[in-house]
Amino acid sequence: MASRLWASKAASYLKISTFNRGFASVVKDLKYADSHEWAKIDGKTATIGITDHAQDHLGDVVYVELPEVGTAVTQGNGFGAVESVKATSDINSPVSGKVVQVNEELSSSPGLVNGSPYENGWIIKVEMSNTDEVKSLMDSDQYSKFCEEEDNH
Amino acid sequence: MESTINCRENGSLFDVSHMCGLSLKGKDCVSFLEKLVVADVAGLAPGTGSLTVFTNEKGGAIDDSVITKVTDDHIYLVVNAGCRDKDLAHIEEHMKAFKAKGGDVSWHIYDERSLLALQGPLAGSTLQYLTKEDLSKLYFGEFRIIDINGAKCFLTRTGYTGEDGFEISVPSENAVDLAKAILEKSEGKVRLTGLGARDSLRLEAGLCLYGNDMEQHITPVEAGLTWAIGKRRRAEGGFLGAEVILKQIADGPAIRRVGLFSSGPPARSHSEIQNENGENIGEVTSGGFSPCLKKNIGMGYVKSGLHKPGTKLKIVIRGKTYEGSVTKMPFVATKYYKPT
Numbered sequence: 057m058a059s060r061l062w063a064s065k066a067a068s069y070l071k072i073s074t075f076n077r078g079f080a081s082v083v084k085d086l087k088y089a090d091s092h093e094w095a096k097i098d099g100k101t102a103t104i105g106i107t108d109h110a111q112d113h114l115g116d117v118v119y120v121e122l123p124e125v126g127t128a129v130t131q132g133n134g135f136g137a138v139e140s141v142k143a144t145s146d147i148n149s150p151v152s153g154k155v156v157q158v159n160e161e162l163s164s165s166p167g168l169v170n171g172s173p174y175e176n177g178w179i180i181k182v183e184m185s186n187t188d189e190v191k192s193l194m195d196s197d198q199y200s201k202f203c204e205e206e207d208n209h
Numbered sequence: 210m211e212s213t214i215n216c217r218e219n220g221s222l223f224d225v226s227h228m229c230g231l232s233l234k235g236k237d238c239v240s241f242l243e244k245l246v247v248a249d250v251a252g253l254a255p256g257t258g259s260l261t262v263f264t265n266e267k268g269g270a271i272d273d274s275v276i277t278k279v280t281d282d283h284i285y286l287v288v289n290a291g292c293r294d295k296d297l298a299h300i301e302e303h304m305k306a307f308k309a310k311g312g313d314v315s316w317h318i319y320d321e322r323s324l325l326a327l328q329g330p331l332a333g334s335t336l337q338y339l340t341k342e343d344l345s346k347l348y349f350g351e352f353r354i355i356d357i358n359g360a361k362c363f364l365t366r367t368g369y370t371g372e373d374g375f376e377i378s379v380p381s382e383n384a385v386d387l388a389k390a391i392l393e394k395s396e397g398k399v400r401l402t403g404l405g406a407r408d409s410l411r412l413e414a415g416l417c418l419y420g421n422d423m424e425q426h427i428t429p430v431e432a433g434l435t436w437a438i439g440k441r442r443r444a445e446g447g448f449l450g451a452e453v454i455l456k457q458i459a460d461g462p463a464i465r466r467v468g469l470f471s472s473g474p475p476a477r478s479h480s481e482i483q484n485e486n487g488e489n490i491g492e493v494t495s496g497g498f499s500p501c502l503k504k505n506i507g508m509g510y511v512k513s514g515l516h517k518p519g520t521k522l523k524i525v526i527r528g529k530t531y532e533g534s535v536t537k538m539p540f541v542a543t544k545y546y547k548p549t
Contacts, residue, residue: 115405116210118498119474121527137527139474141210141498142405 080109080203083174087190088199089132089150094174097190102151105178106138106169109203114140117169120162120179127155129182131189136179138169147179151189157181212406213413213500216370217541220329221402221410222391227290228324229297230363230378235313236282245303246276247429247448249439253278258285258350258365260437263296268428268450268457272296273419275367275376277352285352285363287324287376289419322363323384328374328410331395333546336375338394339387349373349545358387369407371414371543412506413499415468415538421478422466422494422508430457431510433466464491465516468538469507471496471524473531476507481525482533490515493524499540506540507533 086094092110096103111117119139129135129149136147158180162168168177184190194202215221233242239250248261258277262270272292277285288296297318304314327336337344339358347353352365360383368374379387392399408418417423423432428450430438435458442448446455469476476496484490496507507524515522520535 116500121474137474139498141213141409141500144474144477 080107080112081174082107082109082196082200084196086174086196087150087193088196088202089148089193090202091132091148093148093150095150095190095193096178097187100184100187101156102153102182102184102190103178104147104150104180104182105173106147107199108173110145111170111173111177114138114145115142116140117166120166120169122158122160122162123155123180125155125158129153129155129180131192139166149180149182150193151182151184152186153182153184155180156183210409210500212400212402213409215398215400216329216402216406216410217372217501218330220327220331220335220372220374220395220399221370221406222388222399223326223328223402223404223407224323224388225326225376226323226381226384228287229290229293230285230287230319230322230324231297232279232317232319233284233286233314234282234317235315237307237312238282238284238314239278241304241307241312241314242276242284242286243442244307244448245300246274247434247438247442247454248276249441250276250278250284252439252441255280256352258352258367260434262423262429262432262434262437263288263299264429264448264450264454265425266449267426268430268453269425270419270423270427270429270432271299271425273417273423273434275365277365279352279354285365287378291420319378321381322378323381325377325379325384325388325391326368326370326374326407327377327391327399328368328370328372329399330373330544331399332372332374335391335395335399336377339390347546349547358383358390360387362387366546369414369416370410371416371539371541371545372410373544373546409497409500412495412497412508413501413539413541414543415508415540417466417508418495427466427510428454428457428462430454431462431464431466461513463513464510465513466494466508467511467516468536468540469493469496469509469522469524469533470536471505471507471531471533473505473524473529474526475505476509476524476526476531476533480507480509482509482511483523483525483530484515485521485523487523487530490522501541508538511535 134146363378491511493509
């Protein structure tokens with residue numbers, strides 16, 4: 057489960073200033089890419105989604121462009137897109153391999169990406185072709201720090 | 210998304226000080242401005258205004274602008290921030306030539322003022338707390354120079370959201386106080402709103418964004434703004450590019466701005482529009498997800514003949530085609546405050 061360091065929604069309800077968005081939640085055992093995707097590694101399978109920090113910056117997600125099952129993905133390259141009211145953002149794959157499942161729920165409920173970025177808002181599952189690639193990804197502490205630094209620029 | 214909806218349900222306050230307000234003064238300011246814009250400026254009653262278009266020699270749009278005739282020798286106008294340099298250079302060049310022939314016109318650019326836009330159903334009642342002027346008698350498109358919250362303001366009942374509302378030019382030293390007072394008098398219902406929501410709102414209202422939906426090579430006729438070309442101006446011409454524009458009014462333009470609904474991801478500007486056979490017929494110029502309608506809306510240009518509401522078309526987004534259709538604008542009904 058997500059260990060919420062700071063729940064931005066609760067904060068805005070309480071009218072607490074949340075100008076430093078670096079406090080978005082991270083999940084301990086996930087791996088993170090610098091383009092703000094997460095990967096949950098289970099043997100040779102990686103479940104992929106976008107982070108809380110990413111969804112918070114994008115705002116209300118209105119459409120998720122999903123790849124087809126069987127599509128090849130490569131680390132650092134785009135496989136789909138997230139459209140919010142504000143912007144369009146490519147989603148990059150944190151690992152290389154083949155798409156084995158896509159979250160069809162997102163077609164009818166794209167808002168899951170905002171409401172549950174690490175659980176119900178997952179985007180694809182990939183069968184990895186090179187599990188060594190995981191080593192190049194950040195852990196939750198590194199990623200939190202990365203977000204903080206990026207927001208301070 | 211919530212910001213957009215709050216504007217339509219309650220109200221929004223936007224800081225639009227990046228836009229450039231200026232006055233043209235002098236006994237010939239009306240005839241001067243009529244050389245540059247398509248509006249019937251002479252026909253405007255003092256204290257009223259209109260949306261208009263600055264045109265170039267080819268009939269293309271240099272900018273769109275809201276102009277107000279304050280008095281017969283004073284015009285107040287607001288031009289787009291992104292067009293400021295180009296517009297001012299254009300006006301200045303023509304002003305020099307006009308003055309050289311003995312015309313009486315001069316200008317003042319309001320760099321010492323800020324511009325706030327107060328929009329939404331609570332705009333009128335909220336602002337009424339801050340002025341003695343009876344705002345129920347100030348209708349859409351009308352203008353007054355009045356005291357608001359202790360400062361001399363230029364107040365225009367206009368906006369860029371489709372809602373009732375005002376644009377308030379206020380001396381910059383009073384702007385923060387005025388903004389605070391507006392938020393306070395609305396009891397927090399009117400919220401400070403960003404330009405992202407402003408873009409969704411204007412798109413829902415079917416209003417053009419210069420640089421997207423209107424450009425140098427697009428005429429007001431193609432942009433669907435023929436209504437802004439005064440009757441007298443159509444008969445007499447006398448503005449830059451009049452030959453091209455009047456011919457287009459007579460013969461019909463080759464392309465037209467239309468509203469679009471589409472499936473799939475929201476179409477953004479520069480997405481290709483195809484007919485049902487997959488042939489190119491135009492391009493999307495603005496698009497997004499409508500927070501109020503909860504579906505994709507957009508505007509773009511298509512070939513004449515394919516511009517009728519209900520026409521089926523396809524929109525290409527990242528290499529995939531999605532179904533769409535031409536629809537009437539505005540997408541969300543406008544609520545301008547007009548005499549009943």
